[in-house]
Amino acid sequence: QVQLVESGGGLVQAGGSLRLSCAASGRTVSSSALGWFRQAPGREREFVAGISWSGVRTYNTDSVKGRFTISRDNARNTVYLQMNSLEPEDTAVYYCAATGRALLLHRDEVNGWGQGTQVTVAS
Numbered sequence: 001q002v003q004l005v006e007s008g009g010g011l012v013q014a015g016g017s018l019r020l021s022c023a024a025s026g027r028t029v030s031s032s033a034l035g036w037f038r039q040a041p042g043r044e045r046e047f048v049a050g051i052s053w054s055g056v057r058t059y060n061t062d063s064v065k066g067r068f069t070i071s072r073d074n075a076r077n078t079v080y081l082q083m084n085s086l087e088p089e090d091t092a093v094y095y096c097a098a099t100g101r102a103l104l105l106h107r108d109e110v111n112g113w114g115q116g117t118q119v120t121v122a123s
Helices: none
Strands: 003-007 010-013 018-025 033-039 046-051 058-060 068-073 078-083 092-099 117-122
Touching: 003 092, 018 033, 018 092, 018 117, 033 068, 033 078, 046 068, 046 078, 058 068
Parallel strands: 010 117
Antiparallel strands: 003 018, 018 078, 033 046, 033 092, 046 058, 068 078, 092 117
């Protein structure tokens, strides 16, 4: 099982940037694909970005392509989400997630969640 702790959320103006971090621990972390999901008030938790255990394969949902970048540093057991050109619609609680699959793409593939970090984008 992988334990995940997010940080880096906050309040930012539209057009601004934030970088989220997720520190992972546990004996399977080096072989786990990781990803980010988000949940806005009144909406379901949705996939944002995923990265394979090696960091070679990444995938972003369409609404964030060209704006968000996922990366990982396996030496630090940390995954990042660089968010640029933020929009009010990006306001949500962002969750780090892990899977035993090769790449994390869907909520039902998750076997571990972080506690979440709030991102608020003001217009």
